Amino acid sequence: MKTIHQFGICMLLTSLAGTAFAQDAAQGHLLVKTVVQKEEVVVDASGEETVRLVDAKVVVPGDEVIYTVTFENISDTAAENVVITNPIAADLEYVDGSAFGPGSDIVFSVDGGTMFAAAGELSVAENGVVRPAEAKDFTHIRWEMQNEIPAGSQGVARFRARLP
Amino acid sequence: MxxxxxxxxxxxxxxxxxxxxxxxxxxxxxxxxxxxxxxxxxxxxxxxxxxxxxxxxxxxxxxxxxxxxxxxxVDERIDVVVTLQSPQVLVAGGESNRSLLFRVTNNGNGSEGFALAIDSNLGGDDFDPVPAVPAIYFDMDASGDFNPGDVAYTPGTNDPQLLADGFIDILLVNDIPLAVNNGDIGLSQLIATSQTGSGAAGDVFAGQGEGGGDAVLGTSGGQAAGNGEYLVSDVAFSIVKSVVVADPFGGTQPVPGATLTYTLVVQVTNAGTAGNSTVNDPIPVNTSYVANSINVNGAPVTDAVDGDSGELNLAGVPSVVVRLGDLTQASGVQTVIFQVTID
Structure with missing residues (x-):
């Protein structure tokens, strides 16, 4: 992880919409894995509470789940312009301010992934009235890694979503 | 590639x-x-x-x-709420089949069955109502009152199955004991319990949720209760109406042009309070109301809806409406007068 920060800034802005690629080929370069978890409060014998992440086996309305995308460059060449795009399922609401990714710029979409911008720069029209977009309006999150990912290095992107 | x-x-x-x-x-x-x-x-x-x-x-x-x-x-969250729908029910000692209306609402996110129970032996009141047999009914006609068409609840036979967000209106029917005093309050409770289970919030019933997942108890713990209240009130309310005819010729013949002066005498007797007492008297057909003729206890009341105690209500059949407020025996005789002319 630390190595990521040693490299120069490079941004990737190409649209990912509508692209279909042979995953087998790409998997030879980057290993990408997603997990979904939720927080569980554990109380130890002394009554102290600790929060740990567990598999999201039981999820009911009102719960928050945490999606974590990890990637690892398993090729022998640095990967540049790494961009992770994650849709926010229609049944979920993004938790404001929860997106996290070391070394990344985080942008959002409110139109199904066509246009991305920083959270404060998006707006939506509701009943004919234009208003600033709220977290629940976001349809996609995008992490734009600012540095190249050297061979053998890893990265992570994470966000939290609430089940209404 | x-x-x-x-x-x-x-x-x-x-x-x-x-x-x-x-x-x-x-x-x-x-x-x-x-x-x-x-x-x-x-x-x-x-x-x-x-x-x-x-x-x-x-x-x-x-x-x-x-x-x-x-x-x-998404797993099933089981939540239920019971809310009292009827206001305080006024009763007299010895009455039977007095009903309280409740609503049971499925606040969970899946279809759920609920068992119902009544408890009339509660603390915090002056007397215990006696549950009728049976005591729990579905308010089939949505009248809010206990009627012959309402269907009795039989546990295990017709437990209500409610969709997510669904609700059903339930009547609790109690008899009032003879030995009660004016002003006594009696409580009766409706309890609704999820058929999947109840317990502490967060308890999981593996594999028992709708859609094949688990069922998880929400904040209600799968069970909810609501209380209703009977108030013993011996209060008696009487109203006597009389009319005096004055014809245009100085006589008392009810001919066209004659003026009819109606007098309504209202009185409350026995202990208790007749809350929000209101007189509502329609203007008879073939007569015309005499403007500004309403008089309550000797003081004129305007026809307009203007914050005083009465008015001529022009909605539908015109009628004289006078609000006398909360009346007790100590309030004494209340007199409402108004006039019409024969067309």
Whole structure:
């Protein structure tokens, strides 16, 4: 992880919409894995509470789940312009301010992934009235890694979503 | 192997900033699609998939791939609420089949069955109502009152099955003991319990949720109760109406043009309070109301709806409406007078 920060800034802005690629080929370069978890409060014998992440086996309305995308460059060449795009399922609401990714710029979409911008720069029209977009309006999150990912290095992107 | 063509190079930063500005200007704002919302939350059994997409350049080639797909299935949250629908019910000692109206609402996100129970032996009141046999009924005609058409609840036979957000109106029927005193209060409680189970919030019933998932108890713990109240009130309310005829010729003949002066005498007797007592007297057909003729206890009351104690209500059949407020025996005789002329 630390190595990521040693490299120069490079941004990737190409649209990912509508692209279909042979995953087998790409998997030879980057290993990408997603997990979904939720927080569980554990109380130890002394009554102290600790929060740990567990598999999201039981999820009911009102719960928050945490999606974590990890990637690892398993090729022998640095990967540049790494961009992770994650849709926010229609049944979920993004938790404001929860997106996290070391070394990344985080942008959002409110139109199904066509246009991305920083959270404060998006707006939506509701009943004919234009208003600033709220977290629940976001349809996609995008992490734009600012540095190249050297061979053998890893990265992570994470966000939290609430089940209404 | 499919490769994505390399995009023409442009200064990244400039393009980014410019791109945002242009897109906002061009598209204005995104129209939000109407979304179905559920007060009780996302329905149990809903499957939510998530797949991340990653693009990157490696060795001068642009590639893109998808992560594995993770899937969660929304489990059933069991929650129920019981709310009293009827106001305090005024009763007299020895009355039978007096009903209280409740509503049982499924606040969970799945279809759920509920067992119902009555408890009339509660603390905090002056007497215990005696549950009728049976004592729990479905308010089939939605009248809010106990009627012959209402269907009795039989545990295990017709337990209400409620969809998420669904509700059903329930009547508790009690008899009032003879030995009660004016002003006594008696409580009766309706209890609704999830058939999947009840217990502490957060308890999980594995595999018993709608849609094949688990069932989890919400804040209600799968059980809810509501109390209703009977108030013993011996109060008696009497109203006596009389009329005096004055014809245009100095006599008392009810001929066209004659003036009819109506007098309503209202009196409350016995202990207790007749709350919000209101007189509502329609103007008879073939007569015309005499403007500003309403008089209450010797003082005139205007025809307008203006904050005083009465008015001529012109909605539907015109009628004289006088609000006498909370009356007790100590309030004494209340006299309402108004006049009409024969057409």
């Amino acid at each position: 499919t490769l994505k063509p390399k995009q023409p190079e442009r200064p990244a930063l400039t393009r980014w900033r410019y791109g945002i500005g242009m897109q906002i200007a061009a598209f204005g704002a995104v129209l939000l699609a109407a979304q179905t919302s559920f007060a009780a939350g996302t329905p149990a059994g809903t499957v939510i998939d998530n797949t991340a997409q990653v693009s990157f350049d490696i060795g001068g080639t642009s590639l893109s791939l998808n992560s594995n797909t993770v899937s969660i299935t």
